[in-house]
Amino acid sequence: MKKLKVTFYPENKSIEIEKGKTILAAAISAHIYINSSCGGDGVCGRCKIILNKGEVISQPSGRLSPEQRKHGYYLACQTLVESDLEVLIPPESRLELDKLTQEEVDLRLKGLYSKAEEVGPPQSLIKEGIFRHSPLATKLYLELTPPDHTDRISDLERVLRHIRQNYDVKVIQIGLVNIRRLGSLLRDSDWKVTVTLGKRNGTTEIVLVEPGDTSEKNYGLCFDIGTTTISAQLIDLKTKKILGTKATYNRQASFGSDIITRIIYAREEDGLEKLHHAVIDTMNEMIKELVRENCVDLNDVNCILCAGNTTMVHLLLRVDPTYIRREPYVSTANFVPTIRANEAGIKINPRGLLSCVPGVSSYVGGDISAGILACGLDKEEEVCLLIDIGTNGEIVVGNKEFLISAAASAGPAFEGSGLSCGTRAARGAIQKVKISPKDFEVSFNVIKDVKPIGICGSGYIDIVSQMLKAGLIDKEGKFKQVKSSRLRKSDIGNEFILVFSGDSGTGSDIVVSEADIENIKRAKAAIFAASAILIEQLSLKFGDIDKVFIAGGFGTYLDMENAVSIGLLPDIERKKFIFVGNSSLAGAREVLLSYEAMKSITEIAKKVTYLELSIESRYMDEYMAAMFFPHTDKSRFPNMKE
Amino acid sequence: MAELVYQKWSGKINETIIGAGPLSIKIGAEEGLPFLFKEGKIPNQPRIAFEVWDIAPADWPDELAGQYKDVFNNPLEWAGKCVQEYQAQAICLRLQGAHPDFGNKSAEEEARLIKDLLKALDVPLIILGCGDDNKDNEVLPVCSQAASGKRCLIGSAVGDNYRTLAVAVLADGHSIIAESPIDINIAKQLNILISDMGIPLERIVINPTIGALGYGLEYAYSIMERARLAALAGDKMMAMPFICFVGQETWRAKEAKAGEKEFPQWGPEAERGVAWESVTAVALLQAGADLLVMRHPKAIDCVRKYIEVSFKDNI
Numbered sequence: 031m032k033k034l035k036v037t038f039y040p041e042n043k044s045i046e047i048e049k050g051k052t053i054l055a056a057a058i059s060a061h062i063y064i065n066s067s068c069g070g071d072g073v074c075g076r077c078k079i080i081l082n083k084g085e086v087i088s089q090p091s092g093r094l095s096p097e098q099r100k101h102g103y104y105l106a107c108q109t110l111v112e113s114d115l116e117v118l119i120p121p122e123s124r125l126e127l128d129k130l131t132q133e134e135v136d137l138r139l140k141g142l143y144s145k146a147e148e149v150g151p152p153q154s155l156i157k158e159g160i161f162r163h164s165p166l167a168t169k170l171y172l173e174l175t176p177p178d179h180t181d182r183i184s185d186l187e188r189v190l191r192h193i194r195q196n197y198d199v200k201v202i203q204i205g206l207v208n209i210r211r212l213g214s215l216l217r218d219s220d221w222k223v224t225v226t227l228g229k230r231n232g233t234t235e236i237v238l239v240e241p242g243d244t245s246e247k248n249y250g251l252c253f254d255i256g257t258t259t260i261s262a263q264l265i266d267l268k269t270k271k272i273l274g275t276k277a278t279y280n281r282q283a284s285f286g287s288d289i290i291t292r293i294i295y296a297r298e299e300d301g302l303e304k305l306h307h308a309v310i311d312t313m314n315e316m317i318k319e320l321v322r323e324n325c326v327d328l329n330d331v332n333c334i335l336c337a338g339n340t341t342m343v344h345l346l347l348r349v350d351p352t353y354i355r356r357e358p359y360v361s362t363a364n365f366v367p368t369i370r371a372n373e374a375g376i377k378i379n380p381r382g383l384l385s386c387v388p389g390v391s392s393y394v395g396g397d398i399s400a401g402i403l404a405c406g407l408d409k410e411e412e413v414c415l416l417i418d419i420g421t422n423g424e425i426v427v428g429n430k431e432f433l434i435s436a437a438a439s440a441g442p443a444f445e446g447s448g449l450s451c452g453t454r455a456a457r458g459a460i461q462k463v464k465i466s467p468k469d470f471e472v473s474f475n476v477i478k479d480v481k482p483i484g485i486c487g488s489g490y491i492d493i494v495s496q497m498l499k500a501g502l503i504d505k506e507g508k509f510k511q512v513k514s515s516r517l518r519k520s521d522i523g524n525e526f527i528l529v530f531s532g533d534s535g536t537g538s539d540i541v542v543s544e545a546d547i548e549n550i551k552r553a554k555a556a557i558f559a560a561s562a563i564l565i566e567q568l569s570l571k572f573g574d575i576d577k578v579f580i581a582g583g584f585g586t587y588l589d590m591e592n593a594v595s596i597g598l599l600p601d602i603e604r605k606k607f608i609f610v611g612n613s614s615l616a617g618a619r620e621v622l623l624s625y626e627a628m629k630s631i632t633e634i635a636k637k638v639t640y641l642e643l644s645i646e647s648r649y650m651d652e653y654m655a656a657m658f659f660p661h662t663d664k665s666r667f668p669n670m671k672e
Numbered sequence: 673m674a675e676l677v678y679q680k681w682s683g684k685i686n687e688t689i690i691g692a693g694p695l696s697i698k699i700g701a702e703e704g705l706p707f708l709f710k711e712g713k714i715p716n717q718p719r720i721a722f723e724v725w726d727i728a729p730a731d732w733p734d735e736l737a738g739q740y741k742d743v744f745n746n747p748l749e750w751a752g753k754c755v756q757e758y759q760a761q762a763i764c765l766r767l768q769g770a771h772p773d774f775g776n777k778s779a780e781e782e783a784r785l786i787k788d789l790l791k792a793l794d795v796p797l798i799i800l801g802c803g804d805d806n807k808d809n810e811v812l813p814v815c816s817q818a819a820s821g822k823r824c825l826i827g828s829a830v831g832d833n834y835r836t837l838a839v840a841v842l843a844d845g846h847s848i849i850a851e852s853p854i855d856i857n858i859a860k861q862l863n864i865l866i867s868d869m870g871i872p873l874e875r876i877v878i879n880p881t882i883g884a885l886g887y888g889l890e891y892a893y894s895i896m897e898r899a900r901l902a903a904l905a906g907d908k909m910m911a912m913p914f915i916c917f918v919g920q921e922t923w924r925a926k927e928a929k930a931g932e933k934e935f936p937q938w939g940p941e942a943e944r945g946v947a948w949e950s951v952t953a954v955a956l957l958q959a960g961a962d963l964l965v966m967r968h969p970k971a972i973d974c975v976r977k978y979i980e981v982s983f984k985d986n987i
Contacts, residue, residue: 504865506831654857662857662864664909 035114038062039082047111053079053086054106057119058284058304064106065123065283074287074448077106078123084115122483122536161624165267166368166385167228167237167332170197171245174221185212189225189239199227203235205381215239226332228383229625230368237332237381247330249273251317251378252622254397254615255338255346256280257289257421258445260312261615264320267332270623273324276316279456281308282345287447288421289341293351306348310375313346317378331378334371335622337387337614339395339422340364346386347374354392359642364389364635385628387618388635391642393437398424399635400617403627405579405610408433408634412576413568415561417599418613419444419487419582423557426638427564427575433638434567438560443553444487444582449546450525453484458535460489460528462589465496470514472528481535485528485542488588490550493528493542495592498659502526505659507547554598555656560643561600562652567641572600572666581613594670597660601667678710681904685911685962686874687716688847690762691796692823697762699877699962700913705900706960709986717979718957720964720972721762721798722754723919726777726785727769733929735941736968747785748792755795758972764798764965765789770811771802779811783818790822798825798915798965800849805833813840820844825915825963827851828879831862838869847875849915854881854888854895856902856910863909877963878912884921884928885952896959916956919967922949950974957982 033046036056045060054077057064065076075093081102089108106123172192175181183191186209190201216223219241226238226248248268254261261277282305285295296302321328336346340361344351347369349362371377371384387396398418401407407414409430416426423440426433446452446459453459460482462475474489476482485493497503502517504510509517509524516527522545529540565572578599580588590607593599599607610616620627643649655662660670687701697719703712728744729737743749747765754760767782769775790797799815801808813836816826827849829837834850841848850866852859859878867873880899882892896914903911922928928948932940949971953964957979966972 504868506861506865508832511835651857654855657857658861658864662860664864 034111036060036111037114037116039116039118049112050110052107053104053109053111053115053117056111056115057106057117062119064119072105072108075105076123078103078120079106079109080104080118080120081109082116082118084111084117085113086110086115087112122538161620161626161630163270163623164229164625165248165250165333165623166335166383166621166625166628167226167248167250167267169245169248169268169332170225170227171243172196172223172225174216174223176221185216189216189223189236193225193227199234201227201236202233203230205235205237207381208236208239212239215241226381228333228368229628230383237383238379244330247327249326249331250333250335250622251320251331252615252618253313253334253336253338254400254612254618255309255313255336255342256397256614257292257339257342258283258287258442260309260316261612262313262316262320263615263619264317264324264326264331265619265622267623272619273326274320276320278312278316280342281312284308287442287445289339289351290355292345293341293355296345296351302345302348302350305345306375309342309346314375314377317376328377329379331382333383333385333622334376334378335385335387335618337396337400337618337621339397339420340389340392341395343386343389343396359392359644361389361392364391364395365632385621387621388632390435390635390638391437391640393422394424394426394435394638394640396635397614397617398426398435399631399638400615400621401579401581401610401613402426402433402617402634402638403620403631404613404616405581405608407579408630408637410576413570413574414577414579415565415575416579416581416613417557417561419557419580419598421445421447423553423560425557425560425564427561427568427570428638433634434564434641435638436560436564436641436643438556438643440553440556441549443490443549446484446486446490449485449490449549450543451484451528451540452490452546453486455486455488458483459486460484460540461486463489463492463496463528465493465500465502467500470500470502470512470516472516474528481533482529482540483535484540490542490546491596491598492589492592494547494550494659495589495595497526497542497547498595503547503659507544507551507659509544550596551657551659554596555653558597558600558656558661559649559652562656563643563646563649564641566648572602575600575602575606578602578607579610579613580607581610594667595660597656597658597667601660601669676710678708679704681712683904683906683908683911684712685900685903685913686876688825688874688877688913690798690823690825690847690963692821693794695761695794695796696823697796700874702904702960702962704904706958707982714986716962717983718962718964719761720953720966720975721764722751722758722760722969722972723764723766723917723965723967724750724754725766725768726782727775729768732967733923733941733945734931735929735945736923739969748788751789751793754969755793758969760795762796762798762963763789763793764800766800767802767811767815769802770807771804772807774802776807777811779814782811783814786815786818790819796824797822798827798849798963800827801837805830809833809836812837816840816844816846819846823847825849825877827877827915829862829866831858831865834862834866835869838866838871841875842869842871847877849877849879850912851879851881854883854892856895856899859895859899860907860909863912867909873908873912876912877915878910879915879917882916882918882921882952882956884918884925885948885955886927887921887925889952889955893955893959896956896961900960913962914956914960915963915965916953916961917965918949918953918956919965919971922952922971923967946970946974950978954978 037044047056087110224240224244228237250267264273365388366386368385371382387400389395418424421442423438426435457478460474464473525541525543660667685700685702751763769777824846828851850862928945953975
């Protein structure tokens with residue numbers, strides 16, 4: 031097959047590719063990441079590129095305006111390479127894979143890890159030391175008595191006896207690799223060795239035996255593997271200190287922005303492999319940097335604890351996720367045994383362990399179990415609600431007596447996906463908006479204070495709320511007939527210009543269309559309806575809820591009042607809302623540091639009842655009732671004035 | 673003997689007045705479920721309007737069209753016949769001829785017809801658009817103005833297109849039909865949106881959309897029943913009377929329009945269609961319908977008798 035050269039600008043990066051492959055495929059091979067929410071179906075129109083030179087075969091697409099077509103725009107996923115090409119990737123199509131800046135990381139991780147004043151009421155969150163310190167991997171420094179004629183038990187017996195006598199730990203397993211090396215290692219190190227013990231599925235094994243005392247150097251990592259964002263922390267397992275925190279985008283985003291698209295992609299040729307590699311590459315790079323920045327030897331990183339939704343865990347472990355989206359929606363494994371990180375392709379100490387937080391069901395994963403643990407929902411006396419707003423909206427209601435959960439397919443609207451000018455909550459995203467009811471003038475705030483490139487979820491919540499208040503839209507989300515230079519009619523409907531092209535970072539107007547508002551309405555209706563069904567299932571009212579924990583990457587810069595006014599959150603006392611940020615990562619860290627927390631979270635995952643909304647007949651009705659701002663039933667939002 | 677227990681409701685259905693003269697009709701105002709006279713007051717009997725078109729309907733089956741064949745091409749005479757011959761209490765004029773595909777009559781033409789009708793008739797008038805949003809937005813405001821002060825009932829406002837009509841209806845003192853697709857939530861949402869435009873709640877009538885017998889009647893029934901229960905329990909945004917387009921739905925059903933030659937075992941179509949329309953209407957009355965728009969004079973006569981008999985107990 032003839033190889034053709036595709037050169038991408040502005041990187042000036044070239045790649046050889048077979049004739050007839052898509053430009054999107056070429057870009058992925060060249061490690062250039064282009065937006066592709068639909069995973070190459072040609073429906074999202076996010077992967078626009080400009081062809082500078084060369085010949086292509088292209089499918090016609092309604093996602094390109096005649097203007098754009100004239101200027102050589104194509105959809106990368108619908109365009110086949112026919113000759114050597116020169117391709118320019120415009121900024122709006124670029125999937126920013128750069129590491130988030132420290133400030134962005136802080137934003138994402140605000141809440142549980144932030145400075146004390148930004149955390150919600152401390153009594154609601156997990157208390158320091160509630161679980162006994164017993165990390166997934168523990169190092170013990172042993173000074174063994176050498177054998178003599180009166181004490182002739184074997185080397186291995188000697189090590190095990192010492193541990194049993196001094197630490198009250200019953201070691202069950204040890205690998206052959208370690209035994210083979212043991213004889214000379216003990217003698218060469220003058221019977222002074224460090225043993226790394228790992229907790230594996232209820233048993234304890236000797237992971238590693240090293241000469242001398244290295245017990246000070248024992249590190250672990252916790253990960254939150256989100257559909258959109260991956261967050262990680264490097265932890266000193268001995269002192270429990272957090273050495274560094276990083277967050278970056280999940281590279282799987284190139285294969286589709288939601289889990290369903292990715293599950294479908296996994297069935298394509300090499301699809302599972304590619305998805306698996308996208309996530310482990312992202313993780314390995316994060317580990318490498320965390321380790322380098324903190325001057326830690328990769329070999330001293332002995333364990334990893336991952337929390338993620340069920341699909342993400344499947345992909346991390348390279349397990350086929352197909353059956354998650356087929357009726358009756360059963361996953362291959364919700365409880366995954368602790369394995370060697372190596373087996374999953376994660377590069378730490380080759381004998382290091384990897385454990386995943388157990389999940390509840392196919393659509394309520396380990397990230398939610400971790401969230402429950404981190405918020406202490408399972409310890410609460412009063413009934414509390416946990417809402418995790420991500421690509422999927424997961425809801426948990428309960429207390430120490432019971433826990434019940436549901437997942438609402440909210441879609442990625444709150445992460446800025448599927449909207450005409452949506453973007454993730456990162457540099458250049460409009461995150462706070464005010465619209466004057468007098469003249470509809472707009473003021474906004476952009477992450478990192480640069481020229482805006484798009485609008486993120488919290489920005490959209492503000493916009494819808496402000497538009498309602500300013501009388502720009504009716505309660506159905508349709509534009510009213512008002513006079514404003516910002517309101518215009520395009521061929522796909524009415525739209526409101528938030529930022530004129532001259533002031534935007536993309537050179538185009540940043541707009542909010544009626545369709546965008548409809549999308550937001552659907553997403554918020556799904557989350558509200560799921561919450562309402564769960565509450566109703568327990569014969570409770572929202573007013574009976576003691577605390578509402580709001581988790582998720584964007585939960586941290588969410589304007590509560592606006593979120594209530596559009597009907598995303600229930601209209602209850604605002605002081606009951608507690609923003610917890612990334613509760614999944616917090617939970618994963620607890621589990622990494624304590625075997626008790628691991629037992630506790632396993633109990634949580636077993637205890638949570640899962641309510642499948644797709645077979646819940648009332649869900650559709652609740653959903654339709656919530657498809658209104660704030661809600662069809664005004665009495666549910668008594669504090670919202672007209 | 674044990675005493676019967678009656679439900680007492682906190683809510684009440686709004687009363688809507690249609691028409692301006694001495695023959696104006698009142699619908700709604702129920703304080704209990706249909707025909708349960710001991711639950712609460714039911715001051716107004718359900719009413720029936722005759723459906724009249726501005727053009728000769730092409731798709732009415734022979735049995736039905738035959739009833740009006742002498743007046744089919746003249747809406748004025750048609751309406752007159754309904755009043756004089758069949759004692760119609762209200763006329764429902766459908767402006768089908770305004771539809772771009774069915775004559776594309778101008779707004780002025782339709783307005784003139786309405787003026788003439790109002791001059792000739794003393795009974796209240798219900799005005800329906802042609803169903804094409806753009807055309808209705810052009811025609812209905814002009815017609816509304818032509819009927820200004822006559823307290824007509826004009827429709828239909830739908831979720832995607834209610835503003836133009838609402839503004840006109842409000843200005844000219846009419847009432848509005850709010851149409852939703854057999855969905856209690858959308859019905860309520862539309863009521864809120866219309867009332868947000870400034871139209872008083874008692875000038876909104878719900879068209880819940882119905883199906884004929886065998887074509888989703890029970891679904892429509894349960895939606896209406898739920899809406900009515902919500903209204904009686906105090907939900908003001910659901911407390912509007914219902915208008916049901918019985919004729920329109922019935923005469924689309926194969927069982928109503930198919931000829932005897934086609935299905936000899938079904939019996940003569942002259943009886944069948946009338947029975948189908950009557951049964952559909954009676955079921956909807958039990959669900960809470962306040963205003964029925966019907967077509968066949970015999971069916972209307974039958975349902976009228978049913979109402980009369982049923983209301984005998986209403987003392």
